Amino acid sequence: MATNRILHLDMDAFYASIEQRDQPRYRGKPLIVARPAAERGVVSACSYQARAFGIHAGMPTAVAVRKCPTLVVVPPNLDLYKDVSRTIMSVLRQFTKRVEPLAFDEAYLDVSDRCPDWTSALELASTLKQTIFEWTNLTCSVGVSFNKFLAKLASCYQKPDGLTFISPTNFPLFIEQTPVTKFYGIGDVTGNTLRQMGIFTGKELMRLDEATLVRLFRKRGSVIYQCIRGIDERKVDNNRQSKSYGKEYTFAQDVNARSDELDEALRNLTILLCDRLTQNGHQTQRLLLKVRFADFNETSKRFTLEQPTDYASVIEETTKLVLQRVVRDSRKIRRIGVYALDFALPLSLNTNSQLSLL
Ligand SMILES: [Mg+2]
Structure with a gap:
């Protein structure tokens, strides 16, 4: 079977970066995109400077402001973000028709038929990053691998402005050192259960057999078992409408x-x-x-x-x-x-x- 060459692209701190791009006075500052604390707002994006204060998405604005009194709070401008997103997706479709958007700022690309080897896939990934920057003045991180699970893992490996390749031979090393909560399919609840069992990294997760994972997490357990062994047959679906x-x-x-x-x-x-x-x-x-x-x-x-x-x-x-x-x-x-x-x-x-x- 021919090797699949999959890219996962993820814009860096998307909403926050757009605000910093458009307002020079916001640049280099801790900034969140959120409704104000008085309206019980929640952080929907934060600049890297804000992350340094321990602020993260999903946190109430009130808590974020307490952590960083000089924090810039910008109300979300979804129409603007949607517009930038449209530009990004059309840039991606110049490279291949096999683009599956996952969110405003995230997409999978299947470049298997364009790239006969990994060298050309990495070149394409690098050109892609450059082209997105030329069109939007924003940086992104791209992961390159042989399936969706690993491509997504790769894209968050060196953020911001990263380009990470997880190869068919070195993927076990990546899996071993990754905290389990970074794996697709493992959310807060699953992560908590694993933590209570003393399982923090992929290396520890690898020790659980499939039956145990299925007992804990049902069908998802089986998916996790396969994915961390490099098996993920999900296709890049360019017909995908927003599914929910x-x-x-x-x-x-x-x-x-x-x-x-x-x-x-x-x-x-x-x-x-x-x-x-x-x-x-x-x-x-x-x-x-x-x-x-x-x-x-x-x-x-x-x-x-x-x-x-x-x-x-x-x-x-x-x-x-x-x-x-x-x-x-x-x-x-x-x-x-x-x-x-x-x-x-x-x-x-x-x-x-x-x-x-x-
Ligand atoms: Mg992102």
Whole structure:
């Protein structure tokens, strides 16, 4: 089988870098992109200078400001970031049509048919970085490897402005020294479980057999087992639409799981979500409910409806049941989110499109 040559590109501190690019007075300063503390904002991006203060994405603005009193807080300008993102993605498509965007600032590229060997893949990666910089005045980090898992691992290896190659022969070395929380598929919860077992690095994770990982993390355990052994068959999917969208809401004051405020927020979220589904002519069957508690612990639950729908009342009703199952105690809730994870065209639309073909 021919070797796949996969690139993973990740812009460096994307939102924060755009703000620093456009406002010379922000350059070299600790800066976050976030809504202000008074609005209970959360950090969505931080400059490298801000990271030096221990500030990271997901942290409340109030905490970030406490850590660094001179911190510049810039409210998010999503239209601008989206615009820059569009430029980046079209630059990437000049190099290959096989581009799979993962986020505004992240994409996989499959350059196998353009690059007969690793030398040419690395040259292409370097040209890519240069071209992105010429078009946007922003730096990015690129990982090059033979599958998605390792390419993504490579891109975060030397940030910012990095170019890292993980080869078919040296990949075990990379796996061994990497903290498990950096691996794709290992989030906070999984990472915590592993930490409690005394497992911090890939080297320690390699000692667990597949059965143990499956017992701990079900299907994902098996994926993790394969990935750290260099096996990841996922293809770069250039037809991928944004596979999920959702809405979140932060309460002005923390609320109980059984309260009118929560019910109302849930209703509004599902209405907004369904508006978006309807606009795109979509229905959804798989959803995700996210709950953030007052103590900033987070929990989420995936669930599946009996059939695809774009009816807010159907989604609302099921989401409520799921919420009651997820939150059984009296913990206060700070934020909730509802996401649609898949999209189907409604049956009637399918029929129409067939008719128009005739
Ligand atoms: Mg990034």
